[in-house]
Amino acid sequence: MELMDLESYNAREISDGVYWVGARDWNQRLFDALIPLPQGTTYNAYLVKGEQKTALVDTVRPGFEEELESRIGQVAELASLDYIVMNHAEPDHAGSIPHIMAKNESAVLVTTKKGAEMASVQYGVPAERTQVVKDGDTIPLGGKTLRFIEAPWLHWPETMFTYVEEDGVLFPCDFLGLHTAHGFYDDEVEELIPFAKRYFGEIMMPFRKMGVKALEKIDGLDVKIIAPSHGPVHRNPDRILSAYRQWVSGETKEKVIVVYVSMWNSTEAMIKTMVETLFSEGIEVNLFRLPDADIGDIARELVDSRGIVLGTPAVLGGMHPVALYATHLVKALRPPLKYGVVLSSHGWSGGAVKQAAEVLGPTKIEVLGAVDIKGPPGPDDEREIVELGKQLAAKIKQGGE
Numbered sequence: 001m002e003l004m005d006l007e008s009y010n011a012r013e014i015s016d017g018v019y020w021v022g023a024r025d026w027n028q029r030l031f032d033a034l035i036p037l038p039q040g041t042t043y044n045a046y047l048v049k050g051e052q053k054t055a056l057v058d059t060v061r062p063g064f065e066e067e068l069e070s071r072i073g074q075v076a077e078l079a080s081l082d083y084i085v086m087n088h089a090e091p092d093h094a095g096s097i098p099h100i101m102a103k104n105e106s107a108v109l110v111t112t113k114k115g116a117e118m119a120s121v122q123y124g125v126p127a128e129r130t131q132v133v134k135d136g137d138t139i140p141l142g143g144k145t146l147r148f149i150e151a152p153w154l155h156w157p158e159t160m161f162t163y164v165e166e167d168g169v170l171f172p173c174d175f176l177g178l179h180t181a182h183g184f185y186d187d188e189v190e191e192l193i194p195f196a197k198r199y200f201g202e203i204m205m206p207f208r209k210m211g212v213k214a215l216e217k218i219d220g221l222d223v224k225i226i227a228p229s230h231g232p233v234h235r236n237p238d239r240i241l242s243a244y245r246q247w248v249s250g251e252t253k254e255k256v257i258v259v260y261v262s263m264w265n266s267t268e269a270m271i272k273t274m275v276e277t278l279f280s281e282g283i284e285v286n287l288f289r290l291p292d293a294d295i296g297d298i299a300r301e302l303v304d305s306r307g308i309v310l311g312t313p314a315v316l317g318g319m320h321p322v323a324l325y326a327t328h329l330v331k332a333l334r335p336p337l338k339y340g341v342v343l344s345s346h347g348w349s350g351g352a353v354k355q356a357a358e359v360l361g362p363t364k365i366e367v368l369g370a371v372d373i374k375g376p377p378g379p380d381d382e383r384e385i386v387e388l389g390k391q392l393a394a395k396i397k398q399g400g401e
């Protein structure tokens with residue numbers, strides 16, 4: 001194979017003197033042992049070459065160190081790097097820091113105060129090789145200036161963004177990213193927004209308020225390129241920024257997400273009646289049957305759904321364990337949902353609705369009601385479900401912002 005054929009695997013210049021040197025993980029199918037990755041992901045690292053100094057921005061997941069090293073080698077001497085910027089301490093971006101710091105014994109790790117603590121604990125980076133930066137601090141590289149923007153909780157408490165002032169290139173690490181190994185630029189990824197929304201739901205939704213603050217900080221910058229650490233480089237920054245503005249706002253639509261599990265179809269029959277009712281009331285419905293539903297798709301729909309319908313049979317005195325897991329995720333992801341209803345079928349003494357109420361109790365979701373029946377639904381049960389469905393639809397249409 002000619003070297004030319006490998007171009008897409010090589011370091012790529014995304015702006016004058018700014019290079020992508022990361023890694024593509026086509027085959028990874030699960031992230032954080034939780035999130036499905038239908039199209040794999042990337043660990044984007046970048047090299048910024050100034051006239052005097054060179055900085056590496058983030059690294060890659062352990063296992064990809066050699067790829068990172070070889071791509072850095074295409075544009076700079078690894079041993080001559082001056083700075084390693086750690087925007088985030090999670091191993092998918094920081095896990096190769098020990099490898100790089102062993103090969104280059106003089107480069108300094110640049111990170112936030114919390115980042116320095118984490119780099120010490122997780123990667124054994126000594127204080128004498130760490131430079132702590134605060135919001136607004138800058139490091140000149142010669143013709144290029146790195147500016148640091150504290151952006152905590154996007155995705156961990158230590159996170160920050162790095163900005164190349166002269167080129168308008170923003171490195172927000174996890175923020176504004178998406179999981180796909182396809183395409184290099186945003187306009188080369190057909191499913192850009194759905195994939196970004198899914199990622200937002202999974203990773204950023206619990207930290208919407210921090211996202212609002214970070215976007216306000218970015219607003220003051222002349223951003224030309226957004227180069228996150230997962231997925232494509234955004235050379236059309238407005239597209240992802242306007243989507244994020246909407247998602248962090250917590251604005252909901254006339255949408256209901258239905259998540260259910262059914263062993264012998266009684267709960268499923270209840271769900272069908274509910275879904276038909278919501279449809280006939282003109283509500284958008286997105287339905288997910290557990291356990292094979294993709295958690296990422298559920299997270300995506302949670303981003304702007306106004307209502308949720310949970311369906312679960314009673315199992316061992318409580319919810320079906322898979323429904324309990326999904327309900328826990330709904331609670332932990334802190335979606336902007338306003339209203340919920342619970343549907344359950346049981347064989348003898350039930351217990352699922354009580355447990356659902358316990359899990360959802362501390363959330364901001366107002367549970368409008370529950371239908372809990374023995375066995376499959378009969379005509380009276382159906383009428384009750386239709387009534388509850390109409391009540392939910394009315395609340396959804398009222399807004400509730």
Ligand SMILES: Cc1cc2nc3c(=O)[nH]c(=O)nc-3n(C[C@H](O)[C@H](O)[C@H](O)COP(=O)(O)O)c2cc1C
Nearest residue numbers: 263264265266267313315316317346347348349350
């Ligand atoms: C493994 C298992 C455990 C169950 N545990 C309970 C229980 O603790 N309490 C109860 O009332 N019913 C229990 N049931 C009965 C189911 O809740 C009941 O059959 C229900 O109608 C099933 O709904 P589905 O058709 O939607 O799966 C259990 C059933 C199974 C298969």
Ligand SMILES: [Fe+2]
Nearest residue numbers: 088090155174
């Ligand atoms: Fe992360």
Ligand SMILES: [Fe+2]
Nearest residue numbers: 090092174230
């Ligand atoms: Fe990440």
